[in-house]
Amino acid sequence: MKKLGFIGTGSMGGLIIEAFIKGGQIKAEHIHMTNRTLEKAKQLQLRHKKTVVHHDIYSVINHADWIFICTKPMEMVHVLKDISNLLRPDQVVITITSPLQVEESEQILNKQAVVRFIPSIVNLSLEGPSLITYSNRCSSDLRDELTSLFSSISNPVTIDPSITRVASDIASCGPAFISFLIERMIKGAVDETKIDEKTATIIAESMLIGFGELLKQKHFDLATLRKRVTVPGGVTGVGLKVLQNETGWMFHELFRETEKKYVEDRQGISKQLNNKGS
Ligand SMILES: NC(=O)C1=CN([C@@H]2O[C@H](COP(=O)(O)OP(=O)(O)OC[C@H]3O[C@@H](n4cnc5c(N)ncnc54)[C@H](O)[C@@H]3O)[C@@H](O)[C@H]2O)C=CC1
Numbered sequence: 001m002k003k004l005g006f007i008g009t010g011s012m013g014g015l016i017i018e019a020f021i022k023g024g025q026i027k028a029e030h031i032h033m034t035n036r037t038l039e040k041a042k043q044l045q046l047r048h049k050k051t052v053v054h055h056d057i058y059s060v061i062n063h064a065d066w067i068f069i070c071t072k073p074m075e076m077v078h079v080l081k082d083i084s085n086l087l088r089p090d091q092v093v094i095t096i097t098s099p100l101q102v103e104e105s106e107q108i109l110n111k112q113a114v115v116r117f118i119p120s121i122v123n124l125s126l127e128g129p130s131l132i133t134y135s136n137r138c139s140s141d142l143r144d145e146l147t148s149l150f151s152s153i154s155n156p157v158t159i160d161p162s163i164t165r166v167a168s169d170i171a172s173c174g175p176a177f178i179s180f181l182i183e184r185m186i187k188g189a190v191d192e193t194k195i196d197e198k199t200a201t202i203i204a205e206s207m208l209i210g211f212g213e214l215l216k217q218k219h220f221d222l223a224t225l226r227k228r229v230t231v232p233g234g235v236t237g238v239g240l241k242v243l244q245n246e247t248g249w250m251f252h253e254l255f256r257e258t259e260k261k262y263v264e265d266r267q268g269i270s271k272q273l274n275n276k277g278s
């Protein structure tokens with residue numbers, strides 16, 4: 001059984017570890033992890049006693065076959081440069097951030113195969129998308145093995161690098177965007193009617209769970225679902241008209257802005273790649 005290494009056990013690193021253990025393909029004792037603030041990794045170990053906490057990244061790579069780098073994008077290049085001469089050729093490096101392309105990680109490393117696995121917070125429920133890009137160094141057997149691992153916690157979608165930003169906006173930022181919109185729905189309801197926040201939140205969260213389950217059970221696609229709810233001459237139509245007017249080009253603007261941020265992040269990464277010393 002493969003041993004997994006984790007460099008960075010913050011929000012996402014920690015969540016992926018939890019999900020892999022819950023998914024059942026990986027045993028806790030096969031998880032080797034470290035974090036800059038070691039306490040974070042130790043906290044995770046309190047919940048999964050058999051996981052192994054290491055004091056530094058070098059010890060993690062000594063013990064693991066597949067190594068997940070779960071730091072912020074700008075820290076990722078430093079970590080890759082740090083470990084590049086210590087990795088065995090058969091080890092596999094898995095990055096989880098969108099601004100760094102697999103070819104760029106390969107340039108830093110020597111012979112190792114690189115995979116980009118962009119998770120989503122929803123993967124903690126062993127559901128939802130993850131976005132996968134395999135580098136050319138990945139054999140078809142390795143791709144199969146990794147796809148099987150990723151499938152244990154998500155629905156892996158292989159993406160072309162050209163759609164990385166928008167795919168990640170939908171898959172990974174999407175839960176935050178949807179949460180925000182639902183929070184706005186609750187606030188509107190509380191401000192404009194007699195409902196209290198707690199009741200509105202209970203109803204909204206319950207509606208969302210049912211909504212996800214309907215899609216999962218493939219009763220409807222989004223458009224059919226909307227049409228079924230919109231009784232001719234009823235209230236939904238009135239509400240939808242408001243949404244149509246108010247949302248306008250909102251999401252167009254959102255995707256333009258995230259693209260700008262992506263370009264900035266890519267420039268930051270390029271600078272680091274060209275800076276041979278660090
Ligand atoms: N939060 C999310 O929903 C998603 C995040 N991502 C990606 O996940 C990555 C991590 O994001 P978060 O977990 O939210 O950030 P975070 O800040 O919670 O976690 C990063 C962790 O890496 C540790 N770290 C940094 N440098 C280190 C080093 N040299 N050695 C050991 N540990 C080190 C930090 O101490 C921190 O705990 C980012 O690159 C982000 O783009 C991808 C998809 C979704």
Ligand SMILES: O=C(O)[C@@H]1CCC=N1
Nearest residue numbers: 098168169172173174
């Ligand atoms: O906010 C971020 O930058 C990360 C990337 C995808 C989701 N969260």
